[in-house]
Amino acid sequence: MVAQAASRLSGRARSNPGASARWTLRGTAFFYLGLFVVLPVAVILQRGYGDGLTNLKDALDTFGAWNAIRLTVVMALVTAIVNGVFGTLLAYVLVRIPFPGREVVSAIVDLPFAIPTLVAGVMLVALYGPSSAVGGWFQDHGLKIVFAPPGILLALLFVTLPLVVRRVQPVLSELDHEEEEAAHTLGAGGWTTFRKIVLPALRPAIVAGALLVFARSLGEFGAIVFVSGNIPNKTLTAPVFITQLLSPTSYGATNGPGEAAAIAALLFGLAFVVVLLTEKLISGRLERTQ
């Protein structure tokens, strides 16, 4: 604080970036974001809802539309819950329990950030597809994974796993051990300590991570397109449905791009609200700890 104030005082004459420089930076930033983010969003809204709700109605009347939306939302919810639980468990194990190979596991958890989503889909088909030994075994035992909802779920779990782990991990490693030790000395078991002491501290991070997982899952395309088989009313998800509205051979769409825009704005408006909520949660927690 003092150093900052001092440097500000001593340097005021020359050091504060001049107004012109500041406006150049601001202008460039606004131009860049305006061109690449605001404009594309504006065009979606205008083309999707410029004529009122007709596009949305037409789009929803298309064969398989409702089920595609329902499947996408349900899958995103399940993914958020499962990875919320297992992501927290992984973060806990990585931070708190020393075991041989911990570094390796930590690196593996990051892999989904590096592996292209389409390749993730290819991987899952290679292992759990009907032509592989593992996938064949499951199919013989009545569980169809690939080209069925379980495959979609696996794909979404794969691509979103790091989101929860990497949000919970730093909070957990900064957490004070003292409270936990006090609880232990007072006779609380491991699970009770976790539930009463650790979990409340982690909750904002877990919820933020799970919300991001949900938003990301709503829009996932690359990982799903192979795994799901895209059967209308069964395994067709909303993002794939949107590409079908756009393809020239699409059936029944009178105004493909407009209808696609209507559905897109609806679903991904939801995703954006969720991401905004997450940012609020994270910054709120930061302010409280400071």
Add this chain to the structure above:
Amino acid sequence: MSAPGVTTGPIRKDRRGRAARVSLVGVALLYVVVLIVAPLGGILYYGLRSGLGAIGDTFAQGDVTHAFYLTFVIMLIAVAVTTVFGIVVAFVLARDDFPGKSLVSALVNLPLAVSPVVVGLMAVLLFGRGGWFEPFFAARGIQIMFALPSMVIVTIFISIPFVIREVVPLLEELGMDEEQAAWTLGASRLQTFFRITLPNIRWGLFYGMALSAARSIGEVGAVLVVSGQLQGRTETATLYILRAFDQYQAERGYVVALTLAAFSIVLLMTIEFFKRRSTKAMAR
């Protein structure tokens, strides 16, 4: 639980705690294996099963090499643009203050929420038939859709957040003291940036760039919508994989997929290694 005996209590609890720890690690490992390690093994098996011959054969295909070339070009442009402008936006977000700043910050995160498919759709609505800018570019004979420009534009949109999100916290943490010092000693603004600021944010910036690169290489949904998938012309490596599996050339598909994954993994791991080393050095 009230410990009945002072001496036996902690020991028994410890043994139970050990069992609990082991089973927690076990469950976590099982999850990672089922979800990530086993499928990775699957693709390694199928990609390498047919030996080096199949790999050589795949890379001898003209459309495969072109697909990789195109992916590489798009990645270079997208990373360059999102890096240069990303640094500017990061500076504005970290150092500047103005009404509506949180809105700008939200805009930066927007591409994370938007489905790649919708990004492609945006480009179609702007540049496709009947799009806002279609008359302008058509009159000048510039091809945007089904060509490199639209593919670059969608990839830029998708990669925007990565550099910014890595650099903003670094700039905030760094403060302005060193810059102020250089500035008072007579360094110009550009000198200050290249000599003081850039070296300080280097590894975070590189990590953001690597994330951008990995995302660009792996992009499929957006590119699929805008490219028209013209074989040997607008077909990227990921689009090639899609076609290979559609046309029952799974072997080549596996080889290309494996190559892409290996490239991204090596890139990110290398940079994370350096990043970690530099943060350790700084802590010391």
